[in-house]
Amino acid sequence: MRRLNQPLFVPHHPADTNKAPGKWLLSTYAQAQFILNDTVHFTKNNAASRTRGPEPGFDASMLFQDEPEHRRLRSLVEDLFRRTAINRYAEVVSGNAKLLLAEHECGDTLDLVQAFAEPLPLLTITELLGIPKTKMPILRRLSRAITSATDDLTVTESTYATKAAAYKDLGVLMQAGLNGEWEPPQDSLLLRLRNLTNDSTLRQDQAIAMLTLLLFAGHETTIALIGSCLYLLFAHPEQRRLLQANPDLLTGAIEESLRFESPLQRSTFRMTLSDIAIEGHYFGPGEQVSAILGSANRDEKIFSNAHSFRIDRFPNPHLAFGRGNYHCIGRHLSALEARIAIQEFLNHFGKSSLAGQAQWQPNSFVRSLQNLPFHLGA
Numbered sequence: 021m022r023r024l025n026q027p028l029f030v031p032h033h034p035a036d037t038n039k040a041p042g043k044w045l046l047s048t049y050a051q052a053q054f055i056l057n058d059t060v061h062f063t064k065n066n067a068a069s070r071t072r073g074p075e076p077g078f079d080a081s082m083l084f085q086d087e088p089e090h091r092r093l094r095s096l097v098e099d100l101f102r103r104t105a106i107n108r109y110a111e112v113v114s115g116n117a118k119l120l121l122a123e124h125e126c127g128d129t130l131d132l133v134q135a136f137a138e139p140l141p142l143l144t145i146t147e148l149l150g151i152p153k154t155k156m157p158i159l160r161r162l163s164r165a166i167t168s169a170t171d172d173l174t175v176t177e178s179t180y181a182t183k184a185a186a187y188k189d190l191g192v193l194m195q196a197g198l199n200g201e202w203e204p205p206q207d208s209l210l211l212r213l214r215n216l217t218n219d220s221t222l223r224q225d226q227a228i229a230m231l232t233l234l235l236f237a238g239h240e241t242t243i244a245l246i247g248s249c250l251y252l253l254f255a256h257p258e259q260r261r262l263l264q265a266n267p268d269l270l271t272g273a274i275e276e277s278l279r280f281e282s283p284l285q286r287s288t289f290r291m292t293l294s295d296i297a298i299e300g301h302y303f304g305p306g307e308q309v310s311a312i313l314g315s316a317n318r319d320e321k322i323f324s325n326a327h328s329f330r331i332d333r334f335p336n337p338h339l340a341f342g343r344g345n346y347h348c349i350g351r352h353l354s355a356l357e358a359r360i361a362i363q364e365f366l367n368h369f370g371k372s373s374l375a376g377q378a379q380w381q382p383n384s385f386v387r388s389l390q391n392l393p394f395h396l397g398a
Protein backbone atom coordinates (compact mmCIF):
# COMPACT_ATOMS: atom_id res chain seq x y z
CA MET A 21 0.00 0.00 0.00
CA ARG A 22 2.78 2.42 0.93
CA ARG A 23 4.69 1.84 -2.28
CA LEU A 24 1.57 2.29 -4.41
CA ASN A 25 0.37 5.16 -2.19
CA GLN A 26 -3.05 3.53 -2.38
CA PRO A 27 -5.61 3.85 0.46
CA LEU A 28 -7.52 0.68 1.31
CA PHE A 29 -11.29 0.66 1.86
CA VAL A 30 -12.44 -1.83 4.51
CA PRO A 31 -16.25 -2.26 4.58
CA HIS A 32 -17.90 -2.37 8.00
CA HIS A 33 -19.38 -5.64 9.17
CA PRO A 34 -23.21 -5.62 8.86
CA ALA A 35 -23.44 -5.67 12.67
CA ASP A 36 -21.51 -2.38 12.89
CA THR A 37 -23.61 0.64 13.86
CA ASN A 38 -21.50 3.28 12.09
CA LYS A 39 -23.27 5.44 9.52
CA ALA A 40 -20.34 5.22 7.09
CA PRO A 41 -20.25 2.00 5.05
CA GLY A 42 -16.63 1.35 5.97
CA LYS A 43 -13.32 3.02 6.65
CA TRP A 44 -10.36 4.13 4.60
CA LEU A 45 -6.94 3.08 5.84
CA LEU A 46 -3.96 5.26 4.87
CA SER A 47 -0.43 3.99 5.14
CA THR A 48 2.29 6.63 4.73
CA TYR A 49 3.95 8.65 7.50
CA ALA A 50 2.80 11.96 5.96
CA GLN A 51 -0.82 10.75 5.77
CA ALA A 52 -0.70 9.47 9.35
CA GLN A 53 0.69 12.79 10.61
CA PHE A 54 -2.05 14.66 8.75
CA ILE A 55 -4.84 12.51 10.18
CA LEU A 56 -3.51 12.61 13.75
CA ASN A 57 -2.84 16.36 13.85
CA ASP A 58 -5.91 17.74 12.07
CA THR A 59 -8.89 18.57 14.29
CA VAL A 60 -10.56 20.97 11.84
CA HIS A 61 -11.67 18.66 9.02
CA PHE A 62 -12.52 15.65 11.18
CA THR A 63 -14.82 14.74 14.04
CA LYS A 64 -13.98 12.08 16.60
CA ASN A 65 -17.49 12.09 18.02
CA ASN A 66 -18.22 8.39 17.89
CA ALA A 67 -21.78 8.63 19.19
CA ALA A 68 -22.77 11.08 16.42
CA SER A 69 -21.37 8.78 13.75
CA ARG A 70 -23.52 5.84 14.86
CA THR A 71 -26.97 5.02 13.55
CA ARG A 72 -28.24 4.19 17.03
CA GLY A 73 -26.49 6.81 19.22
CA PRO A 74 -23.82 6.18 21.88
CA GLU A 75 -22.89 2.62 22.85
CA PRO A 76 -21.46 1.29 26.11
CA GLY A 77 -17.66 1.06 26.10
CA PHE A 78 -15.53 4.00 25.01
CA ASP A 79 -18.07 6.28 23.25
CA ALA A 80 -18.45 8.60 26.26
CA SER A 81 -14.67 8.72 26.90
CA MET A 82 -12.22 11.50 25.98
CA LEU A 83 -10.96 9.45 23.01
CA PHE A 84 -14.23 9.91 21.14
CA GLN A 85 -15.08 13.57 21.85
CA ASP A 86 -14.34 16.73 19.88
CA GLU A 87 -12.91 19.87 21.47
CA PRO A 88 -13.58 21.45 23.90
CA GLU A 89 -15.20 18.43 25.62
CA HIS A 90 -12.20 16.24 24.81
CA ARG A 91 -9.81 18.63 26.56
CA ARG A 92 -12.15 19.02 29.54
CA LEU A 93 -12.34 15.25 30.11
CA ARG A 94 -8.60 14.74 29.54
CA SER A 95 -7.64 17.53 31.94
CA LEU A 96 -9.60 15.87 34.79
CA VAL A 97 -7.00 13.09 34.97
CA GLU A 98 -3.97 14.28 32.98
CA ASP A 99 -1.90 15.33 36.00
CA LEU A 100 -1.82 11.70 37.21
CA PHE A 101 -0.06 10.64 33.99
CA ARG A 102 2.70 13.27 33.79
CA ARG A 103 6.24 11.89 33.85
CA THR A 104 6.90 13.15 37.39
CA ALA A 105 3.60 11.74 38.73
CA ILE A 106 4.21 8.41 37.04
CA ASN A 107 7.66 8.01 38.63
CA ARG A 108 5.97 7.21 41.94
CA TYR A 109 4.96 3.86 40.42
CA ALA A 110 8.58 2.86 39.75
CA GLU A 111 8.94 1.08 43.07
CA VAL A 112 5.61 -0.76 42.71
CA VAL A 113 6.43 -1.89 39.16
CA SER A 114 9.93 -2.93 40.08
CA GLY A 115 8.68 -4.85 43.14
CA ASN A 116 6.08 -6.66 41.06
CA ALA A 117 8.61 -7.47 38.31
CA LYS A 118 10.98 -8.98 40.89
CA LEU A 119 8.19 -11.03 42.47
CA LEU A 120 7.06 -12.40 39.10
CA LEU A 121 10.61 -13.32 38.09
CA ALA A 122 11.37 -14.88 41.49
CA GLU A 123 8.80 -17.59 40.73
CA HIS A 124 11.17 -19.04 38.13
CA GLU A 125 14.76 -20.17 37.98
CA CYS A 126 17.53 -20.83 35.51
CA GLY A 127 16.85 -23.90 33.42
CA ASP A 128 13.07 -23.34 33.38
CA THR A 129 11.27 -23.23 30.05
CA LEU A 130 8.18 -21.04 30.14
CA ASP A 131 5.86 -18.72 28.26
CA LEU A 132 7.03 -15.19 29.07
CA VAL A 133 3.76 -13.58 27.97
CA GLN A 134 1.78 -15.53 30.54
CA ALA A 135 4.44 -15.42 33.25
CA PHE A 136 5.66 -11.85 32.94
CA ALA A 137 4.48 -9.53 30.10
CA GLU A 138 0.79 -10.04 30.90
CA PRO A 139 0.55 -9.81 34.71
CA LEU A 140 2.93 -6.87 35.16
CA PRO A 141 0.86 -4.14 33.39
CA LEU A 142 -2.37 -5.53 34.87
CA LEU A 143 -0.93 -5.25 38.38
CA THR A 144 0.13 -1.66 37.66
CA ILE A 145 -3.11 -0.41 36.12
CA THR A 146 -5.33 -1.94 38.82
CA GLU A 147 -3.10 -0.22 41.41
CA LEU A 148 -3.38 3.14 39.62
CA LEU A 149 -7.13 2.87 39.12
CA GLY A 150 -7.81 1.51 42.61
CA ILE A 151 -9.42 -1.81 41.63
CA PRO A 152 -8.84 -4.81 43.94
CA LYS A 153 -6.35 -7.42 42.66
CA THR A 154 -9.02 -10.09 43.11
CA LYS A 155 -10.77 -8.62 40.06
CA MET A 156 -7.73 -9.17 37.80
CA PRO A 157 -8.81 -12.48 36.21
CA ILE A 158 -12.24 -11.13 35.23
CA LEU A 159 -10.77 -7.84 33.96
CA ARG A 160 -8.29 -9.75 31.83
CA ARG A 161 -10.98 -11.99 30.37
CA LEU A 162 -13.22 -9.04 29.48
CA SER A 163 -10.33 -7.06 28.00
CA ARG A 164 -9.37 -9.99 25.78
CA ALA A 165 -12.96 -10.24 24.55
CA ILE A 166 -12.84 -6.57 23.54
CA THR A 167 -9.46 -6.98 21.83
CA SER A 168 -10.70 -9.87 19.73
CA ALA A 169 -13.41 -7.62 18.24
CA THR A 170 -11.14 -4.63 17.54
CA ASP A 171 -9.85 -6.00 14.25
CA ASP A 172 -12.04 -4.77 11.38
CA LEU A 173 -10.55 -7.41 9.11
CA THR A 174 -11.67 -10.39 11.17
CA VAL A 175 -14.79 -9.35 13.14
CA THR A 176 -17.79 -11.66 13.06
CA GLU A 177 -21.32 -11.52 14.43
CA SER A 178 -20.14 -13.54 17.38
CA THR A 179 -17.11 -11.36 18.28
CA TYR A 180 -19.42 -8.30 18.15
CA ALA A 181 -21.80 -9.98 20.59
CA THR A 182 -18.93 -11.01 22.88
CA LYS A 183 -17.55 -7.46 22.84
CA ALA A 184 -20.95 -5.92 23.67
CA ALA A 185 -21.34 -8.33 26.60
CA ALA A 186 -17.80 -7.53 27.80
CA TYR A 187 -18.46 -3.76 27.71
CA LYS A 188 -21.64 -4.34 29.69
CA ASP A 189 -19.89 -6.47 32.33
CA LEU A 190 -17.02 -3.97 32.63
CA GLY A 191 -19.59 -1.19 33.02
CA VAL A 192 -21.29 -3.07 35.88
CA LEU A 193 -17.93 -3.63 37.59
CA MET A 194 -16.84 0.02 37.24
CA GLN A 195 -20.28 1.21 38.42
CA ALA A 196 -19.90 -0.96 41.52
CA GLY A 197 -16.55 0.72 42.20
CA LEU A 198 -18.08 4.18 41.78
CA ASN A 199 -20.97 3.19 44.08
CA GLY A 200 -18.57 2.23 46.85
CA GLU A 201 -18.53 -1.59 46.65
CA TRP A 202 -14.90 -1.38 47.79
CA GLU A 203 -12.80 1.39 49.32
CA PRO A 204 -10.12 2.53 46.85
CA PRO A 205 -6.81 4.06 48.02
CA GLN A 206 -6.76 7.82 48.66
CA ASP A 207 -4.65 8.68 45.61
CA SER A 208 -6.47 6.33 43.20
CA LEU A 209 -8.18 7.39 40.01
CA LEU A 210 -11.39 5.66 41.05
CA LEU A 211 -11.70 7.82 44.13
CA ARG A 212 -11.09 10.95 42.08
CA LEU A 213 -13.79 9.97 39.58
CA ARG A 214 -16.18 9.10 42.39
CA ASN A 215 -15.76 12.63 43.77
CA LEU A 216 -16.15 14.17 40.30
CA THR A 217 -19.45 12.34 39.76
CA ASN A 218 -20.67 13.33 43.22
CA ASP A 219 -20.14 17.02 42.45
CA SER A 220 -21.66 16.59 38.92
CA THR A 221 -18.44 17.44 37.05
CA LEU A 222 -18.77 14.03 35.37
CA ARG A 223 -21.82 12.01 34.42
CA GLN A 224 -21.87 8.36 35.54
CA ASP A 225 -21.57 7.10 31.96
CA GLN A 226 -18.53 9.36 31.41
CA ALA A 227 -16.83 8.09 34.57
CA ILE A 228 -17.51 4.48 33.56
CA ALA A 229 -16.19 5.10 30.02
CA MET A 230 -13.06 6.78 31.43
CA LEU A 231 -12.35 3.84 33.75
CA THR A 232 -13.04 1.30 30.99
CA LEU A 233 -10.76 3.12 28.52
CA LEU A 234 -7.92 3.54 31.00
CA LEU A 235 -8.14 -0.08 32.06
CA PHE A 236 -8.14 -1.40 28.50
CA ALA A 237 -5.66 1.03 26.89
CA GLY A 238 -3.62 1.00 30.08
CA HIS A 239 -2.61 -2.63 29.99
CA GLU A 240 -3.41 -4.34 26.67
CA THR A 241 -0.89 -2.16 24.78
CA THR A 242 1.81 -2.40 27.43
CA ILE A 243 1.57 -6.19 27.46
CA ALA A 244 2.22 -6.00 23.71
CA LEU A 245 5.19 -3.66 24.17
CA ILE A 246 6.93 -5.71 26.88
CA GLY A 247 6.41 -8.96 24.94
CA SER A 248 7.66 -7.50 21.65
CA CYS A 249 10.67 -5.82 23.21
CA LEU A 250 11.80 -9.04 24.93
CA TYR A 251 11.21 -11.01 21.74
CA LEU A 252 13.05 -8.53 19.52
CA LEU A 253 16.05 -8.33 21.85
CA PHE A 254 16.45 -12.10 21.94
CA ALA A 255 15.70 -12.56 18.24
CA HIS A 256 18.45 -9.99 17.51
CA PRO A 257 21.26 -11.14 19.85
CA GLU A 258 23.69 -8.50 18.56
CA GLN A 259 21.22 -5.79 19.63
CA ARG A 260 20.80 -7.43 23.03
CA ARG A 261 24.57 -7.57 23.52
CA LEU A 262 24.78 -3.90 22.49
CA LEU A 263 22.22 -3.06 25.18
CA GLN A 264 23.93 -5.20 27.82
CA ALA A 265 27.21 -3.39 27.10
CA ASN A 266 25.48 0.04 27.00
CA PRO A 267 22.59 0.15 29.49
CA ASP A 268 21.97 3.79 28.48
CA LEU A 269 20.43 2.40 25.28
CA LEU A 270 17.45 0.97 27.20
CA THR A 271 15.16 3.88 26.29
CA GLY A 272 16.28 3.56 22.66
CA ALA A 273 15.47 -0.18 22.71
CA ILE A 274 11.95 0.55 23.91
CA GLU A 275 11.38 3.33 21.38
CA GLU A 276 12.64 1.08 18.60
CA SER A 277 10.33 -1.75 19.70
CA LEU A 278 7.42 0.71 19.62
CA ARG A 279 8.39 1.66 16.06
CA PHE A 280 9.23 -1.81 14.80
CA GLU A 281 6.21 -3.68 16.22
CA SER A 282 3.77 -0.87 17.02
CA PRO A 283 1.32 -2.23 19.65
CA LEU A 284 -1.58 -0.37 18.04
CA GLN A 285 -1.13 -0.89 14.33
CA ARG A 286 -3.84 1.65 13.51
CA SER A 287 -5.16 4.88 14.97
CA THR A 288 -8.80 5.12 15.96
CA PHE A 289 -10.85 6.50 13.10
CA ARG A 290 -11.78 10.09 12.35
CA MET A 291 -14.86 11.08 10.31
CA THR A 292 -14.53 13.80 7.65
CA LEU A 293 -16.68 16.92 8.13
CA SER A 294 -16.18 18.36 4.64
CA ASP A 295 -14.38 17.67 1.34
CA ILE A 296 -10.75 17.12 2.13
CA ALA A 297 -7.50 16.18 0.37
CA ILE A 298 -5.08 14.03 2.36
CA GLU A 299 -1.73 13.94 0.58
CA GLY A 300 -3.36 13.75 -2.85
CA HIS A 301 -6.36 11.57 -1.93
CA TYR A 302 -9.81 13.13 -1.91
CA PHE A 303 -12.59 12.31 0.55
CA GLY A 304 -16.13 13.65 0.83
CA PRO A 305 -17.95 14.50 4.08
CA GLY A 306 -19.04 11.59 6.30
CA GLU A 307 -16.20 9.23 5.36
CA GLN A 308 -14.13 7.46 7.98
CA VAL A 309 -10.32 7.46 7.82
CA SER A 310 -7.70 5.82 9.98
CA ALA A 311 -3.87 5.86 9.89
CA ILE A 312 -1.92 2.61 9.75
CA LEU A 313 0.64 3.50 12.41
CA GLY A 314 2.55 0.24 11.94
CA SER A 315 3.09 1.13 8.28
CA ALA A 316 3.89 4.82 8.92
CA ASN A 317 6.54 3.64 11.38
CA ARG A 318 8.22 1.62 8.61
CA ASP A 319 8.05 4.44 6.02
CA GLU A 320 11.41 4.45 4.22
CA LYS A 321 11.04 8.19 3.52
CA ILE A 322 11.42 8.86 7.25
CA PHE A 323 13.36 5.88 8.66
CA SER A 324 16.56 4.66 7.00
CA ASN A 325 16.79 0.85 6.98
CA ALA A 326 13.18 0.92 8.16
CA HIS A 327 12.99 -2.89 8.35
CA SER A 328 16.04 -3.22 10.60
CA PHE A 329 15.63 -3.34 14.38
CA ARG A 330 18.29 -0.94 15.70
CA ILE A 331 18.18 0.12 19.34
CA ASP A 332 20.55 3.06 18.70
CA ARG A 333 18.31 4.56 16.00
CA PHE A 334 18.34 8.34 16.38
CA PRO A 335 16.21 10.28 15.81
CA ASN A 336 13.23 7.93 16.09
CA PRO A 337 10.09 10.04 15.49
CA HIS A 338 7.72 7.04 15.54
CA LEU A 339 3.96 7.55 15.77
CA ALA A 340 3.22 4.56 18.01
CA PHE A 341 1.69 6.83 20.68
CA GLY A 342 -0.19 8.95 18.13
CA ARG A 343 0.27 12.74 17.77
CA GLY A 344 -1.68 15.92 18.29
CA ASN A 345 -4.51 16.51 20.75
CA TYR A 346 -5.29 12.80 21.21
CA HIS A 347 -1.72 11.60 21.73
CA CYS A 348 -1.42 8.85 24.29
CA ILE A 349 -1.97 9.98 27.86
CA GLY A 350 -0.29 6.81 29.19
CA ARG A 351 2.96 6.93 27.24
CA HIS A 352 5.16 7.74 30.27
CA LEU A 353 3.53 4.97 32.29
CA SER A 354 4.00 2.31 29.61
CA ALA A 355 7.59 3.43 28.91
CA LEU A 356 8.37 3.22 32.64
CA GLU A 357 6.86 -0.27 32.88
CA ALA A 358 8.72 -1.49 29.81
CA ARG A 359 12.05 -0.05 31.02
CA ILE A 360 11.73 -1.72 34.41
CA ALA A 361 10.50 -5.01 32.91
CA ILE A 362 13.40 -5.29 30.45
CA GLN A 363 16.01 -4.18 32.98
CA GLU A 364 14.81 -6.64 35.64
CA PHE A 365 14.56 -9.47 33.14
CA LEU A 366 18.09 -8.89 31.85
CA ASN A 367 19.40 -8.59 35.42
CA HIS A 368 17.82 -11.91 36.41
CA PHE A 369 17.99 -13.93 33.22
CA GLY A 370 20.32 -12.14 30.80
CA LYS A 371 21.59 -15.37 29.24
CA SER A 372 18.19 -16.74 28.28
CA SER A 373 17.23 -17.90 24.80
CA LEU A 374 14.11 -18.29 22.72
CA ALA A 375 12.72 -21.80 23.13
CA GLY A 376 10.61 -22.16 20.01
CA GLN A 377 8.41 -20.18 17.69
CA ALA A 378 6.76 -17.11 19.24
CA GLN A 379 3.19 -16.70 17.94
CA TRP A 380 1.50 -13.34 17.23
CA GLN A 381 -2.18 -12.93 18.04
CA PRO A 382 -4.23 -13.15 14.83
CA ASN A 383 -5.20 -9.47 15.07
CA SER A 384 -4.24 -6.71 12.63
CA PHE A 385 -5.09 -3.91 15.09
CA VAL A 386 -3.37 -4.97 18.33
CA ARG A 387 0.12 -6.30 17.53
CA SER A 388 0.77 -8.52 20.51
CA LEU A 389 2.39 -11.88 21.10
CA GLN A 390 0.15 -14.78 21.98
CA ASN A 391 3.02 -16.68 23.51
CA LEU A 392 6.77 -16.27 23.91
CA PRO A 393 8.54 -19.53 24.77
CA PHE A 394 11.80 -18.88 26.62
CA HIS A 395 14.53 -20.99 28.15
CA LEU A 396 15.82 -19.12 31.22
CA GLY A 397 19.51 -18.63 31.79
CA ALA A 398 21.40 -16.23 34.08
Ligand code: HEM
Binds near residue numbers: 083237339345348354
Ligand atom coordinates in the same frame (compact mmCIF):
# COMPACT_ATOMS: atom_id res chain seq x y z
C1 HEM B 1 2.74 0.74 24.62
C2 HEM B 1 1.70 1.28 25.17
C3 HEM B 1 0.71 2.18 24.49
C4 HEM B 1 0.52 2.47 23.16
C5 HEM B 1 1.30 1.93 21.97
C6 HEM B 1 -0.58 3.41 23.07
C7 HEM B 1 -1.05 3.97 21.89
C8 HEM B 1 -1.96 5.00 21.83
C9 HEM B 1 -2.34 5.70 20.63
C10 HEM B 1 -1.80 5.42 19.23
C11 HEM B 1 -3.25 6.65 20.96
C12 HEM B 1 -3.90 7.65 20.03
C13 HEM B 1 -5.07 7.06 19.29
C14 HEM B 1 -5.63 8.00 18.22
O1 HEM B 1 -5.27 9.18 18.14
O2 HEM B 1 -6.44 7.51 17.43
C15 HEM B 1 -3.48 6.53 22.38
C16 HEM B 1 -4.37 7.29 23.10
C17 HEM B 1 -4.66 7.05 24.41
N1 HEM B 1 -4.02 6.18 25.28
FE1 HEM B 1 -2.46 5.00 24.84
N2 HEM B 1 -1.04 3.65 24.34
C18 HEM B 1 -0.28 2.93 25.24
C19 HEM B 1 -0.40 2.92 26.61
C20 HEM B 1 -1.39 3.55 27.31
C21 HEM B 1 -1.54 3.51 28.74
C22 HEM B 1 -0.60 2.80 29.71
C23 HEM B 1 -2.66 4.25 29.02
C24 HEM B 1 -3.32 4.56 30.35
C25 HEM B 1 -2.97 4.15 31.50
C26 HEM B 1 -3.18 4.76 27.78
C27 HEM B 1 -4.30 5.54 27.64
C28 HEM B 1 -4.65 6.23 26.49
C29 HEM B 1 -5.75 7.19 26.43
C30 HEM B 1 -6.70 7.55 27.57
C31 HEM B 1 -5.75 7.70 25.13
C32 HEM B 1 -6.73 8.75 24.58
C33 HEM B 1 -6.12 10.12 24.74
C34 HEM B 1 -7.04 11.22 24.26
O3 HEM B 1 -8.07 10.96 23.66
O4 HEM B 1 -6.72 12.39 24.55
N3 HEM B 1 -2.38 4.31 26.77
N4 HEM B 1 -2.67 5.53 22.90
